[in-house]
Amino acid sequence: MRIVSKSAAVGAIAACTSLAWIAASIGESAPDDRWWSPNESRTFFERLDYANSEGVSTTLNVNGPTPTGGHPFFSSLGPNGRACVTCHQPADGMSVSVETVRERWRVTNGRDPIFAAIDGSDCPSLPQDQESSHSMLLNHGLFRIARPWPPRDADGKPIEPEFTIEVVRDPKGCNLDPQYGLKSPQPMVSVYRRPRPATNIKYLTAVGFPFEPKQGLPLPTDPEIGQMISGNLMADGRMPTIRAQIRDAMRVHLQVPGTPSPAAVNTIEQFLSGLYSAQSVHRLGGLLNEDGAEGGPETLRDAREGDLQYGGSPIWKEFFAWKDAAKNASLTPEQRAFRESVARGAEIFSKRTFLIDNSAGITNMGFGNPVRNSCAFCHNMQRTGMDVAPGQVDLGTTNLPTANSLPDFPLFKLTCREGKQHPHLGRVVYTTDPGFALTTGKCIDIGKITIQQMRALAARPPYFANGSAKTLREIVDFYDRRYRIGLTEQEKQDLTNLMSVL
Amino acid sequence: MKTRSLKNAWFAALAVASGAFANGETEFVTFVGCPIYRDTDLGRKSGCWLAEDPATGIRYDVTDGPTKPQVGKMSLFEGVVTKDPNTCGGIVLRPVRQAVLDEPCPIAIIPPEEFPGRPFVLPPEVLKPTWEPRELPQPPYRTQEFHIVFDFGNDFLIYQYAELITEKISLYVKASKPKTVRITGYAATQPIVVSGRTLAEPASLAKARADMVAEALSRLGVDRKIMRIETNTKPQPIAGLPTPGLESSKRRVTVRIEL
Structure with missing residues (x-):
């Protein structure tokens, strides 16, 4: 039996003296030190280590020690008291975990700016002092994202959508709300999504190839930066560049009035571009850059961005060296077993093929439906697991019938006009989040979500854009069910262990 | 529909290029059929695509098209018959093209049975990564x-x-x-x-x-x-x-x- 489970971990840590400092580190992480409030005057050092349930995640800051007093990333620039750091916490892999959110509610009795009415509650019209009004954030780590309806193009002009949208179910009330809903004076579609990690930016913006096969076109060039855009930003691709995303976040999430200052945007962009985050220590596996492995954020910092994995250079090969963990006599049996499991997980990720079907963005662009391939077919960018051939894919996390049961979520009925349809679901699609279609207005894009990076995962549960996987294991279970992969229990554990060290 | 072509120069060239019948007529087939996916596994993208010409009942291997079919949707198939080895369960068409039609048909996914399939081979030329420099064509230039x-x-x-x-x-x-x-x-x-x-x-x-x-x-x-x-x-x-x-x-x- 090679399964390395969580229950074995405590004993392993205690037994392994070389890991003693990890245990000490975990013990030292008091909640107050973990949380970065706006307007503090701390220094963001070159290296920040934070304990999580799987070990330690680390964020490197190649800008060098950065005083945060007055820094726009760390300052409350708008009226709601939030700063960028509110939802992009160093201890949470520059995202924010649901555990952290709950802790903030407990510590502040719900008065932390993270619970701002605009998107930190289920709907701004709800009584903000009640815990139940913030259920999506507290239960799932989800912020309300209000998208204009009909969608707008880059210049703010309405796009004529290919589909109509009806609210089938609205448990939080925001989509039927007279002020914020679909039939309000400024019609909005409210969906609920996780904040993406603001780190490893060079990978997010990498243009590995100048062509976007999912749209069948070369990547567009952003006039502001004069470069091709990566297509890998934001769940619904609504903002093309980091600069645009920063401005959007300042206006929407921080409620900064007017046009955000270019100087502030520059400062934030420069700061973020210097951050690299990854799990660096595992409670069972120990140091992740030991014995030939190349885990941890240093590799991310030093490697070239946008490289495509392939048979001769498979993704996560950084952990293949641990196949030989048995040769290291100094390891405990648990440590050795864990490292071997991670190495197996890395191989399964790129080598275990299965039939991928009915996934718009993959199976409707010429590869065939179904197509046999592995996890690495889409998660193909070395070191981050994003898609080098960028863009959005409908994995079925939001569209029925493949989405998990999500009774807390709104449900929409999208009806495509004559001659238009979702490639695999037909003219009528039921979805909890139309995803990319809220940006393009196209039926082909209903339920498509941008593939996201896979680093520092242990620091920031829950997972998927809608938080529907509470644990790393639930990610594996979703895929196994969705694509009928037939993973063995050992393979599931190997993949889970792999993700816990990324 | 099955068409035996004339021996024109174009088809002669095509026959040589495709390895089709070397010194006879090139046999070209076109038909609308329901695609069948044979789930062979010789690595990524290695499954076989088959389709049957309803007029003849002959099953063709249409795997080599630049785009692949979708199960559950009829496709238009056009291809040149070859004598290539039968590794998928049909007569190999090459070159072959397909186009997905807006007409449903039963979903057909079948096991490998005795067929090994063919490993996926990258096209001989693919787009270079962005970081590789592009060379401009040299003069003289012409239309x-x-x-x-x-x-x-x-x-x-x-x-x-x-x-x-x-x-x-x-x-x-x-x-x-x-x-x-x-x-x-x-x-x-x-x-x-x-x-x-x-x-x-x-x-x-x-x-x-x-x-x-x-x-x-x-x-x-x-x-x-x-x-x-x-x-x-x-x-x-x-x-x-x-x-x-x-x-x-x-x-x-x-x-x-x-x-």
Whole structure:
């Protein structure tokens, strides 16, 4: 039996003296030190280590020690008291975990700016002092994202959508709300999504190839930066560049009035571009850059961005060296077993093929439906697991019938006009989040979500854009069910262990 | 529908290129059928695609098309019969093209049985990563024509094919600085009867294809001011394209770089 489970971990840590400092580190992480409030005057050092349930995640800051007093990333620039750091916490892999959110509610009795009415509650019209009004954030780590309806193009002009949208179910009330809903004076579609990690930016913006096969076109060039855009930003691709995303976040999430200052945007962009985050220590596996492995954020910092994995250079090969963990006599049996499991997980990720079907963005662009391939077919960018051939894919996390049961979520009925349809679901699609279609207005894009990076995962549960996987294991279970992969229990554990060290 | 072609020069060239019958007639088949996926596993993208011509009952291996079918949807198949080894459970068509039609059919996924399938092979030429420098074509420059073929009824630029051509066009334009880039979109609007169905492309597809190529070239830096968009809804077939028959060569965009 090679399964390395969580229950074995405590004993392993205690037994392994070389890991003693990890245990000490975990013990030292008091909640107050973990949380970065706006307007503090701390220094963001070159290296920040934070304990999580799987070990330690680390964020490197190649800008060098950065005083945060007055820094726009760390300052409350708008009226709601939030700063960028509110939802992009160093201890949470520059995202924010649901555990952290709950802790903030407990510590502040719900008065932390993270619970701002605009998107930190289920709907701004709800009584903000009640815990139940913030259920999506507290239960799932989800912020309300209000998208204009009909969608707008880059210049703010309405796009004529290919589909109509009806609210089938609205448990939080925001989509039927007279002020914020679909039939309000400024019609909005409210969906609920996780904040993406603001780190490893060079990978997010990498243009590995100048062509976007999912749209069948070369990547567009952003006039502001004069470069091709990566297509890998934001769940619904609504903002093309980091600069645009920063401005959007300042206006929407921080409620900064007017046009955000270019100087502030520059400062934030420069700061973020210097951050690299990854799990660096595992409670069972120990140091992740030991014995030939190349885990941890240093590799991310030093490697070239946008490289495509392939048979001769498979993704996560950084952990293949641990196949030989048995040769290291100094390891405990648990440590050795864990490292071997991670190495197996890395191989399964790129080598275990299965039939991928009915996934718009993959199976409707010429590869065939179904197509046999592995996890690495889409998660193909070395070191981050994003898609080098960028863009959005409908994995079925939001569209029925493949989405998990999500009774807390709104449900929409999208009806495509004559001659238009979702490639695999037909003219009528039921979805909890139309995803990319809220940006393009196209039926082909209903339920498509941008593939996201896979680093520092242990620091920031829950997972998927809608938080529907509470644990790393639930990610594996979703895929196994969705694509009928037939993973063995050992393979599931190997993949889970792999993700816990990324 | 099964068509035995004339021994014209184009097909002779095609026969040599495809390894089809060396000294006889090239056998070309076209039919509408329900695709079958045979789940062989020789690594990624290694499954087999099969389809049966309803007129003859012959099962063909259509795996080698630049785009693949979708189970549960009828496809138009056009291909040249070869004597290649039967590794999937059908007579191999090569070259072969398919186009997904908006007509449902039963989903058919079958096991490998005794067939090994074929490992996926990357096309001989693929787009280079961004970080690899591009070399500009060297002078002397002359008026050049490039052709981009589309699937029936579609304006989608086919991956691992069209992006190579559009990049070559953009590099030639960059180097030669032409007066005009003439982009002519074609749609095969003249009906053909295949497997009892009358198939014809809508006239609007000619413009849609031309616009798609123009957008691609624009994104690659070609100035829209020198582009001239034209359409042709009664195209003539041309030889020399990676198509299995003359009819499919009509579904194209021709980009003419005029100095």
